[in-house]
Amino acid sequence: MSTALLKADKLTCERDDRLLFSGLSFELFSGEVLQLEGPNGAGKTTLLRILGGLFSTFEGVVNWKGQDVRQCYSEFQQELLFIGHKSSVKATLTPLENLRFLIGLQQSVKEGALWQALECVGLAGYEHVLCRNLSAGQKRRVALARLYLSDAKIWVLDEIFTAIDKKGVAQLEALLVEKAQSGVAIVLTTHHELAMPGVRQLRLGQVSE
Amino acid sequence: MSRRNHSEQGLLSVLGVVLKREFLSAYRSRQELANPLVFFIIVIVLFPLGVSPEPVFLSKAAAGLVWVAALLATMLSLDRLFQSDYDDGSLEQLVLCAQPLYLIVLIKSLIHWSLTGLPLIMLSPFLATMLHLEAQHLPVLMLTLLMGTPVISLIGGIGAALTVSLRSGGILISLLVLPLTIPVLIFGTGTVQSSIDGLSVAGHFSIMGMMLALALTLSPFAIAAALKISVSD
Numbered sequence: 001m002s003t004a005l006l007k008a009d010k011l012t013c014e015r016d017d018r019l020l021f022s023g024l025s026f027e028l029f030s031g032e033v034l035q036l037e038g039p040n041g042a043g044k045t046t047l048l049r050i051l052g053g054l055f056s057t058f059e060g061v062v063n064w065k066g067q068d069v070r071q072c073y074s075e076f077q078q079e080l081l082f083i084g085h086k087s088s089v090k091a092t093l094t095p096l097e098n099l100r101f102l103i104g105l106q107q108s109v110k111e112g113a114l115w116q117a118l119e120c121v122g123l124a125g126y127e128h129v130l131c132r133n134l135s136a137g138q139k140r141r142v143a144l145a146r147l148y149l150s151d152a153k154i155w156v157l158d159e160i161f162t163a164i165d166k167k168g169v170a171q172l173e174a175l176l177v178e179k180a181q182s183g184v185a186i187v188l189t190t191h192h193e194l195a196m197p198g199v200r201q202l203r204l205g206q207v208s209e
Numbered sequence: 210m211s212r213r214n215h216s217e218q219g220l221l222s223v224l225g226v227v228l229k230r231e232f233l234s235a236y237r238s239r240q241e242l243a244n245p246l247v248f249f250i251i252v253i254v255l256f257p258l259g260v261s262p263e264p265v266f267l268s269k270a271a272a273g274l275v276w277v278a279a280l281l282a283t284m285l286s287l288d289r290l291f292q293s294d295y296d297d298g299s300l301e302q303l304v305l306c307a308q309p310l311y312l313i314v315l316i317k318s319l320i321h322w323s324l325t326g327l328p329l330i331m332l333s334p335f336l337a338t339m340l341h342l343e344a345q346h347l348p349v350l351m352l353t354l355l356m357g358t359p360v361i362s363l364i365g366g367i368g369a370a371l372t373v374s375l376r377s378g379g380i381l382i383s384l385l386v387l388p389l390t391i392p393v394l395i396f397g398t399g400t401v402q403s404s405i406d407g408l409s410v411a412g413h414f415s416i417m418g419m420m421l422a423l424a425l426t427l428s429p430f431a432i433a434a435a436l437k438i439s440v441s442d
Contacts, residue, residue, distance in 0.1 A: 054301060055441045077307040086298025090230075092237035097230065102299075104226035105306040107218050130237070 003066045005030050005185045006051065006154060011060035013046055020046055021204055024060070030153070033176060033186045033199045042205035044189040045085060045158055051187060052082040052156045064154075078106070081152035085159045087143035091132035095123050095142040098131060103149050117148040122168065137163040147175060155179070157188040170195070223308045224316050231320040234293075241289065245282040245325050246332065252278040253336045264341040271340035272350055272401035276357075276394055279329050283358060284386065286325045287365040288372075288379040290317070291436065295373045304440050311429035314436065318366045318429070319359070326358035342401075349404040353397040356417040363428040364389050370435035374442045393420060 004027035012022040020043030028034055036044045049055035051062060053069060053076070062069045064076045089098050095118055103109045118127055121141040131139055140163050147155070161169050173196045180186055180198070218226075235242060256274055257267055294300040303313055333354055334347045342350065368386035375381060400413035 049441070052305065054304065057441075074307045077305055080305065082301070082305050084298050084301055086296075086301070088298040088302045090234055090293070090297055090299060092234045093230070097233060101226055101230040102302060104218065105223055105302055105308075108222060 004028055004063070005065060006187075007063040007066075008051070009061045009063060011047070011050065011058055011062070013043060013050065013055075013058040015043075015046060015057075024204075026202055028154075028185045028187060030183045030185050031180050033180050033188070033196065035194060035199050035201050036187065036189045036204060037201050038204035044204055047204065048082075048156050048158050048187065048189065049084075052080060053077070054082070054084075076154075079153040081106075081146065081150045081155045081157075083143055083146065083155075083157050083160055085162070087140055089131050089139045089142045092130065094128050094130055095134070095138075095145070096127045098142050099145050099149075102143070102146055107149075107151050109149055113149060114145075117145040118142075120148050121145045135163075137165060137168070140164060141168070144172065147172070147179070153184060155184055155186045155188070157186065159189055159191075161190050161192045218308075220308050220312070223306060224312060227303075227313055227316050228320065231317060235320070235324050242286075242324055242328075245286040246328055248285055249278050249282040249329055249332065250336065252281070253340065257340070268341040268343065271337050271342035272346075272405075273398045274340060275333050275337050275342075275350060276354070276397045276401075279326075279333070279354060279358060280361060280390060280394055282329060283325055283361045284365060284383055284390075286321070287362070287369045287386070288382055290321050290366055290369040291373045291439075292369075295439065300373070300436065301440055304437055310433040310436065314366065314370070314432045315425075315429040318363050318432065321366075322359050322362040326354075326362055329358065330354045343405075346401055346404050349410060350401050352414070353400045353417060356414070356421050357393045357397045360393050360420050360424040361390050363424040363432075364393075366432045367428055367435055370432045370439060372439075373436070374439040393417075396420070 006028040008024060008026050011024040013020045024047075026034070036047060038044055046055060050058050053073060064072060069076050088102060093101070096114060099114050099118065103114070115127065118124065121144055123138060123141055123145070126134065126138065131142060134142070140160070144160060144164075161172065164172065169192060173194065176186055176188075177196050177198075253274060256270075261267070291300060294303065304310060306313065330351055333351055337347055337350055338344070365382065365386045368382040371385065372381045396413055396417050400410050400417065403410050403413055
């Protein structure tokens with residue numbers, strides 16, 4: 001087996017004088033789906049932000065392809081798709097403009113592909129409506145349209161199913177399975193019961209002494 | 210080890226994407242852009258009514274007044290520089306972008322200046338004429354503003370980036386940034402005063418040019434570092 005795409009080594013994180021996790025180690029291989037579990041406040045989002053390089057007050061090392069992420073950060077960023085619980089969708093722009101920006105930060109995409117992705121997330125006909133006039137679920141779908149376009153090899157997804165209806169969730173799960181099969185490594189948090197095969201779970205909230 | 214994607218986005222296209230989006234979202238909320246301008250005009254229009262309408266007095270106060278009003282108007286617009294990006298989470302995406310963040314924030318700051326500072330400069334000759342500043346000094350005033358307002362925007366950007374994750378950032382920005390902008394104000398008004406006194410202004414302009422060069426080259430790094438701290442909070 002090749003080296004893990006992402007490897008967390010003895011991560012310890014403390015926030016507001018509270019130990020979230022200590023000595024947390026895990027590996028993530030290409031094609032794997034890892035679901036972080038745990039009650040609210042267990043540190044799931046913090047862990048995802050650590051993996052994405054957005055949170056730096058922790059001990060331990062995150063390795064990417066065997067190298068410390070901090071040493072090859074820009075290469076790592078090129079391969080990373082991070083969707084946080086703030087969806088990064090600007091209310092004063094249309095779904096099309098938002099998507100063009102969010103994808104454009106990372107990769108070049110043809111205009112037709114943007115339209116197609118919006119159609120895939122059920123926003124056909126809403127391309128030119130300002131996002132402030134969309135519902136919460138529709139706004140989230142704008143952010144999720146990135147999943148259909150991204151070339152990134154590591155996906156870090158925080159609560160992506162929030163405000164998405166049942167049919168949408170099923171569709172997204174199918175997409176995640178398909179992407180995992182094509183070699184993408186996925187870390188996600190959700191309080192939904194995932195109906196996907198082959199999901200590995202990692203439980204947070206039980207601090208090992 | 211470092212296999213790169215075929216469709217990886219180059220630096221220029223990323224900057225282009227940021228540029229387009231900034232202008233677009235500024236255009237969509239254009240009434241917000243009018244706020245600092247209206248403030249600028251009102252302060253200058255009210256001043257003669259409140260203090261003295263004497264032409265001799267006004268022509269003396271004109272440069273300083275236009276400069277102070279421009280400084281405060283720019284300050285007023287600064288707290289929104291990164292606020293909405295922070296609130297909706299797109300700041301995270303900018304920080305996560307593989308291209309250098311300091312170039313992205315430089316673009317953002319320059320766009321901010323072109324939408325707030327530049328209109329102020331366009332208006333300044335009319336308002337200065339109203340304050341009886343002689344026409345021959347108007348180009349000097351405009352040139353000092355042209356060199357000085359980007360410095361204010363860039364230094365202010367550091368304050369905005371540091372306070373973006375705080376609730377009452379607006380007041381803090383002023384407290385943090387105003388002392389740093391005082392040299393710009395002193396040399397801005399000093400240049401116009403020298404011109405009125407018939408002295409050479411070349412030295413003043415050199416110093417203002419130096420401040421502009423320093424702000425352009427150094428503050429983006431400070432803004433980028435401050436944004437990274439704010440985002441990882």
